[in-house]
Amino acid sequence: MRFSSAILVVALVGCLPFATVQAAKPVEPKPAALKPAELCERLIPRMPTVTQSMCVESGFVASGRQSLQGFPLISKDVHAAGKKRKQRPLRVLMMGGIHGDELTSAAIVYRWLEEGMTGPIAQSIEWRIMPVVNPDGLLAKKASRVNANGVDLNRNFPTPGWESEAPAYWKTRTRADPRRFPGNAPLSEPESRWVEDEMRAFKPDVIISIHAPYGVLDFDGPAQPPRKFGRLLLNRVGIYPGSLGNYSGVHKNVPVITIELPNAQKMPPRAEVRRIWVDMLRWINENVERQDAPAARTVDAAGKAAVR
Numbered sequence: 001m002r003f004s005s006a007i008l009v010v011a012l013v014g015c016l017p018f019a020t021v022q023a024a025k026p027v028e029p030k031p032a033a034l035k036p037a038e039l040c041e042r043l044i045p046r047m048p049t050v051t052q053s054m055c056v057e058s059g060f061v062a063s064g065r066q067s068l069q070g071f072p073l074i075s076k077d078v079h080a081a082g083k084k085r086k087q088r089p090l091r092v093l094m095m096g097g098i099h100g101d102e103l104t105s106a107a108i109v110y111r112w113l114e115e116g117m118t119g120p121i122a123q124s125i126e127w128r129i130m131p132v133v134n135p136d137g138l139l140a141k142k143a144s145r146v147n148a149n150g151v152d153l154n155r156n157f158p159t160p161g162w163e164s165e166a167p168a169y170w171k172t173r174t175r176a177d178p179r180r181f182p183g184n185a186p187l188s189e190p191e192s193r194w195v196e197d198e199m200r201a202f203k204p205d206v207i208i209s210i211h212a213p214y215g216v217l218d219f220d221g222p223a224q225p226p227r228k229f230g231r232l233l234l235n236r237v238g239i240y241p242g243s244l245g246n247y248s249g250v251h252k253n254v255p256v257i258t259i260e261l262p263n264a265q266k267m268p269p270r271a272e273v274r275r276i277w278v279d280m281l282r283w284i285n286e287n288v289e290r291q292d293a294p295a296a297r298t299v300d301a302a303g304k305a306a307v308r
Helices: 005-015 036-046 052-057 103-115 135-139 162-172 190-202 244-251 270-287
Strands: 061-066 072-078 091-095 126-130 206-211 216-220 232-234 256-260
Touching: 036 052, 036 103, 036 135, 052 103, 061 190, 072 190, 091 190, 103 206, 103 270, 126 190, 206 244, 216 244, 244 256, 256 270
Parallel strands: 091 126, 091 206, 206 256, 216 232
Antiparallel strands: 061 072, 072 126, 216 256
């Protein structure tokens, strides 16, 4: 009796271990091995007032992850000074450039590092800094809010009910604005997956997310919100399906300060850059608790409707 080739293949596969016939999980390719100077040469034309030397000296390196178009996603850890501590230092995750056309939101991170992590408050904090979350949007021929897939990364985080709420909000409230497309699924993009993975690994006590150009402070989550950083006054702009503030501040109980600089293309004066930094440090020191602290925490989800 003869077997057909198709039957023979099925029979052979059935004899293989289960693991060998499972669909392999997609593996993101390794990022290109660009040196810091080469990374900076690509980035600084889109970052106002940031020089090549300032960029290189900031010390950002490839994280091992990459954007959709293969640009290395860069980060840096700054460890708290001193070794003898009764408790772990506060952890602050700071990120800029999640919207690629908000050029100042990336540039100000480099400017703050140029000022130096000096002073007792800054040096008492454990930092993880991600200055350019959306390099493909930043480096597009015309800088773009969305990533290379046309996805607004700040609507792509897995808030509860995302599958029904995010698409409905996009279609009805934004009238399907392509600049605010949330994607086809939460965490569908390599850049948002990177942010979420860093949140899980680093376990921040507070997240600082920098945007432009509304010239206000937004706040989501527990802790007493700041009244002002520099000239930026608190003005909550709303809670949206898939946003980082909603995901972290409301549902993860990790407070998120959104710093909205007043201009996406033009940096604030140097004195104002410094004032925002100093006020931010003071607020962190006085209001942020360690996530493992025993004190009771409540979520403040207040906000007013707006489309950012």
